[in-house]
Amino acid sequence: MSDRHAFFAPCPRGTEGLLADELRRLGLHGVRPQRAGVLFSGEMTHAYRALLWSRLASRILLSLGDVDATSADTLHAGVTAMPWEDHVRPEGTIAIDSTGVNDALRNTQFTTVRVKDALADRFTEKFGQRPSVDTNAPDLRINVVVRGETARISIDLSGEPLHRRGYRTPGVQVAAPMKETLAAAVLDIAGWRETAAGGGAFLDPMCGSGTLAIEAALMAGDVAPGLSRERWGFDRWLGHDADTWNELVRRAGEKRDRGLAKLPPILASDSDSRSVEIAADCVRRAGLEGHVTVVCVPLIDTVRPEGFSAGLVACNPPYGERLSERAELGALYTQMTAHLSSEFEGWKLAVISSDTDLARGLHLRPLLVHELFNGRIPAPVSVFAPDATAIGATTVTRPDTGSDSLELPPPDAAAGAFSNRLRKMAKHVGTWARRSGVGCYRVYDADLPDYNLAVDVYTDESGTRYAHLAEYAPPADIDPGRASRRMEWATLSVASVLDIEPDNVFVKRRERQRGTAQYERMARSGVTITVAENDLRFEVNLSDYLDTGLFLDHRDTRAWLRELASGTRFLNLFAYTGTASVYAAAGGAASTTTVDLSTTYLDWAKRNFALNGGSGLQHRFERSDSFDYLRLARDAGSAYDLIFVDPPTFSNSKRTDSTFDVQRDHVALVIACGKVLAPGGTIVFSCNRRKFAFDAETLAAEGFECSDATARTIPKDFERTPGIHTCWTVRKAG
Incomplete structure (x- = not known):
């Protein structure tokens, strides 16, 4: 093996x-x-x-x-x-x-x-x-x-599911128990690892069987959750390497001993004495006795540990699946907000609740909401920063209620103008998109100076719609608090006006690239969908990166490449997720070569090919710097009939120890492409840098014929911002 x-x-x-x-x-x-x-x-x-x-x-x-x-x-x-x-x-x-x-x-x-x-x-x-x-x-x-x-x-290799850590008492449980994996996810979402590393404490005031508190202690104490398991699926598997496993267990034991010695306070409480008994037994079975404190105390009597100004309160309050008295539950949620806002000021609060009406009773504005499931029950996790002044309403009124107003107060006079503009463009562009069969399009593009952001709509194969907001960083002289309030308003307006679930709205910020700065990976959440464009399918990632994997302004460019590709040997440089290569293959290209320096994007490109049934040796994927690849292709005598070049504005590669600036280097790049361009072949060069100046004069002196193709490649939904990209065709003269 x-x-x-x-x-x-x-x-x-x-x-x-x-x-x-x-x-x-x-x-x-x-x-x-x-x-x-x-x-x-x-x-x-x-x-x-x-x-x-x-x-x-x-x-x-x-x-x-x-x-x-x-x-x-x-x-x-x-x-x-x-x-x-x-x-x-x-x-x-x-x-x-x-x-x-x-x-x-x-x-x-x-x-x-x-x-x-x-x-x-x-x-x-x-x-x-x-x-x-x-x-x-x-x-x-x-x-x-x-x-x-x-x-x-x-x-x-697991045997029993990994959520069975071994600390639950067999046959004994509370009502609506929480799986250990869900508890760990809640803590991850709430940033408990970082809070604990900074010396913060933990409290679950409705602890049930103590799962959240135990998982919090295991995480903060660097305790491997598998240490207490007695049986594994690999125990009698013939491929099992016992020496390797035993060494990993030994090291994990040493980490546990060191981690528990510096554990911050971990507190669990509940008003139900039976739950407290069960939680205490689970704590003992987890080897955490003396590290996790379990007490029978009502919510309103919980107190912050002395000397701990920062920490996390995480809880799974009763909800519709567990109790039926909604009036009683509503009062509990309100009571929880009032008590925690005063007693635990400076702490974060993470709440699991499948009942949105009850969760709204907290009257707190969430920092984030993450959709999870407790078995088959939806269990959104909301993270808050409660304090004595935070109580207030922040909800979105859906358009089907007859009102598109927001309970969040408008941050300035321009807020109404933004909502009106968004509504107008949604109707105008949305009508065109439906008639044209376009499911992913731009609906707003910095139309108003006070709301300097782009709003894109993505529709997945099930018909679910998502919004992607890219905020252009405000100037340094704009008050950050005011800019933040504007973005909050914009986010809620998008959800309300476009009739998109708030959880399906994703917000990013674009900074101007300077020096060696380059766009990096965003916070990782793994929200991927499959979308359709011109009868082709593509994977879109809405959460993890600044861009989604599908440049919407290149929709018409890709369609044009498809028309040009029949029978050609197609080369795609700076290929990103390979969408242009998929179009070329669909257009009948004899071969495609997709070149990018990022393994992540090449793997993504392969998945895009797989979504469209593309496979075979004629479709190659090369991890390489584009200049390096062009040199190797030239030396190997390779030739291409159609080359698509869509370079970044700026690139800083750790692998090549070099930088690329499109304004400075595009002439050299086109000349290098020309050395592998077959007779009669075409280079399609595109660039998204604002105010980019294509140096057709210098290239003409080098023996190239250049033609500006920008107008034919700007889609309908980008007509308001024709400078979104520049596109040229380049051919050898003669």
């Missing part, structure tokens, strides 16, 4: 981005969020590290590969061909978990039986004996996921 493997870590909905961040902190490689899980790659030591240390993953699966699942027979044949004797003894035991269906495999139980039969047939033929089934404690637990025409076959 190879030393390097592919792994998948399933996780609860809404935690994909959090888990990806966690796995990166653990030093894992190839981390890529998916729906309901995260892919990563590496050696077994990396998987062991994830098993021992992940607070968010539900399981860790070792992928053995994909098999053809177009019929029960092809599934059987593919599974039979796998070397199962490398994983379990003939006299061993197995269990099989199957999920997913297709036209041929319509029942997961049937899939499980066919996979079991395939293993049995292989072992019987080779050894005259086959493993038996043990669904409780097998030597090998096999995971099968049917998706489309393939089935992914994996080994479940």
Whole structure:
């Protein structure tokens, strides 16, 4: 078996981005969020590290590969061909978990039986004996996921789900218990790791079985959540490396001892004495007795630990799924705000509540809201900074209520003008977009000087709409508080006027790039959707980066490239997520070469190709600096009929120790492209730098014919800002 493997870590909905961040902190490689899980790659030591240390993953699966699942027979044949004797003894035991269906495999139980039969047939033929089934404690637990025409076959290294840390008393629980993975996600969202590192304390005043407090202690104390587990799915797996595992456990034990010695105060309380008894027992079983204090105290009697001006209050208040007396609950939420705002001023508050009406009763403006799920129940997590002056209403009134007013007071006289302008443009551009079949478009672009931002609408394949706000950083002489209030108003206005769920509105800030400054990755949340454009499909990431992966102002440019691409050898430089290459392939390009220095963007480009059925050796992806690639291509005698160049305004590469400035370097770049341009070929050069001056005169002296194609490449929704990009065609003269 190879030393390097592919792994998948399933996780609860809404935690994909959090888990990806966690796995990166653990030093894992190839981390890529998916729906309901995260892919990563590496050696077994990396998987062991994830098993021992992940607070968010539900399981860790070792992928053995994909098999053809177009019929029960092809599934059987593919599974039979796998070397199962490398994983379990003939006299061993197995269990099989199957999920997913297709036209041929319509029942997961049937899939499980066919996979079991395939293993049995292989072992019987080779050894005259086959493993038996043990669904409780097998030597090998096999995971099968049917998706489309393939089935992914994996080994479940976890055994029991990872949220079972081992500290719950068997058969004893409170009403509506919270999973440990959800609790860890709440703490991550609320920034508890950073608060604890700064010496902050923790309180859960409605602790139930104490899950939030225990997870807070494990996180702050650098305690691996897997240390207290007694059984693992790999215990009797033939590929298990006991020495490596034992060394990781030993090191984790040392970290635990050091971390618990400097743990800040961790407090858990509840007004229900039975809950307090259960929580205290869980604390003891977690090895945290003396580190986590559990007391029976009503909410209004909780007090801040003396000397701790900063900390986190996190709680899961009762809601509709747990209690029925809504009047009583409303009073509880209001009481919680009043008490915490006075007693815990300076602390942060994280609240889980699936009932938006009750949550609104807090009368606090959230710093952020993150959608999670407690089992099947939606459980949004809202993070607040309560203080004695923070009580007030901040809600969005949806347009279908008959009013599009906002309870947040307008920050200035221009606020109404912004809302009116947004409403007007939404109607105008929205009508054009619907008639044109355009689902992703710009609806507002710094139309008013006081509201200097761009608003884009993205529609996913299910028809759900999202808004992406890019704020251009205000001048230094503008009061930051006033700018912040304007942005708050703008965000809520967008949700209300465009009828988009507030949780589906994403806000970024663009700073002017100076010197070696360059756009970097934003806060990671992993919110990706699939959108359609001109019958092609693309992955869009709304949360993690300054840009989303799809430049909307290049919509017409991409369509034009598709028209030009038939039969050509297409080269895409500074390719970003490869959207232009997908268009060229769809237009019948004989080959495409996609070049970018970022592995992240090249992987993204490959996923975009996969979304459109693109594959084959004719589609190449090269991780390289564009100038370096052009030199190598020239030396190799390569030639291209169509070259698309869309360079950044500025680029600072750690890999190449060089900088690129488009105004300074574009002539040299075009000349370099010309050295690999086939006779009769075309270079399409695009640039988004404002006030960019294309040096056609110098290029003409170098033997090129240049033509300004900007007008034909500006889409309808960008007509108000024709300077959004410049586009030229370049051909060799003669």
